Amino acid sequence: MTSTVPASGVAAPGRARIGQGTLRSDRWWLQPLLVFLGLTAFVVYGLVRTASQSYYFVPAYQYLSPFASPCVSASCVPGSSHLGVWFGTFPPMIPLAIVTLPLLLGFRLSCYYYRKAYYRSFWLSPPACAVPEPRAGYTGETRFPLIVQNVHRYFFSFALLISALNTYDAVKAFQSPSGFGFGLGNVIMVVNVALLWGYTLGCHSCRHITAGRINHFSRHPVRYWLWQRVSWLSARHMQFAWITLGTLVLTDAYIALVSAGVIDDLRFVG
Amino acid sequence: MSYEGSFRVWRGDDDAGGLVDYQVEVNDGEVVLDVIHRLQATQAPDLAVRWNCKAGKCGSCSAEVNGRPRLLCMTRMSTFSPDEVVTVTPLRTFPVLRDLVTDVSFNYEKAREIPAFEPPKGVAPGDYRMAQVDVGRSQEFRKCIECFLCQDVCHVIRDHEQNKPAFAGPRFFIRIAELDMHPLDTREGRAEAAQDEHGLGLCNITKCCTEVCPEGIKITDNGIIPMKERVVDRKYDPLVWLGSKIFRRQT
């Protein structure tokens, strides 16, 4: 550790001479490692699934994977284009939900929680508290590109629309060839959408917009009431961030398995 | 129960120093500061340590225990196993004076750079009237005991001495938040100043300040992030900026 400590930090002149960058004796490296592995696994799964352009729709029950919603290309399988067909056929590897995925990626990348997570685990800035970061220079979020994180609230507005779309998809999926239907796939989709709302509405920009920006809660009782609800979600934002990564993968994987005929949807009605 | 605990305590000054091994008696219910005092009383009468209240309320006894910024008087010995070596060093972000005592005047300089509370014209102290819901957010930040553990752990200055002139640190971001959110403060431009003069943009919200705060203040979620959002309103969001030109916003 000693050799990697830049002299601008805990080894700077005047500070206690200790020689080691950190004296932490616990397993401080475990959390950044797990976060690194978790986020990498999600990104790899998402890339493989969206680039595959396959098994994202179950026509009989109208199950559409959130990774392919909205399906707006002429390449989409018949019946999966809930919002209509906007583009011609896509070449291979291009995600069918090209309209929403970059916005969702931007939303999560500029999220205050994910920023903490990847600054720590990918950029080691810092890897853990009171553990020195490897680089001598540091400008934080004061310059391009990281100053762009300040547009997070715009991604939040798009994320609201996309959550509404996911809700529409989940409602539309209560179908069977004979009309109304309801199976395990619906349960998974509804739970996923509910948690996605929990994540989206717990956004710190949302908290700011509801009432965080005002100084007299007493003059705005409705906004204050909303702010309190959002604050509850926002305090659990990290949990929602991880749980929704899990439910997104679960929803997509379940639909993929049913669509590929590997498993049959467990049907309760229809 | 009582046992002989193994300790490594940093001894030295701004010229030189190092970790020194000691065996000290530890009794049930004690905190690290009790052991440091016993060490002073029995083996190292010249050991320098700063403390006052022994109750986690004065913020004097800040140091680092096993590499983590902690209050010595609030770190229970029962959190360590009897065979564990407990390492105690001074804060590593500020210049050391002697042994466990550091020079924290950086923080007092930063405090002076923040303009004080400005009540509305004609409202005298004693005549302040405000609703509890309006002042609740500011009150969370008043719990601060100025132990400066958050300042010590913040990598912006801990790992980068060169950032000290430009960066006020988490304790002072919540001071700015306290005033900017205060229902009776009339001073304009606190958010802009947080970004332009006090270095709010250097914070990358990695939350170590919140992790170490002995008062449990949600420094990042309730202070820094809301201030970053207020900065976006004033500096980076064209729609809000336009709106504030057209309508006079009520706060």
Ligand code: SF4
């Ligand atoms: S959240 Fe910001 S202020 Fe707090 S320790 Fe991290 S970088 Fe410093």
Ligand code: SF4
């Ligand atoms: S905010 Fe917390 S950690 Fe920072 S100086 Fe105040 S009490 Fe100490």
Ligand code: FES
């Ligand atoms: S989505 Fe995480 S803070 Fe906005």
Ligand code: FES
């Ligand atoms: S001695 Fe007062 S906080 Fe520890």
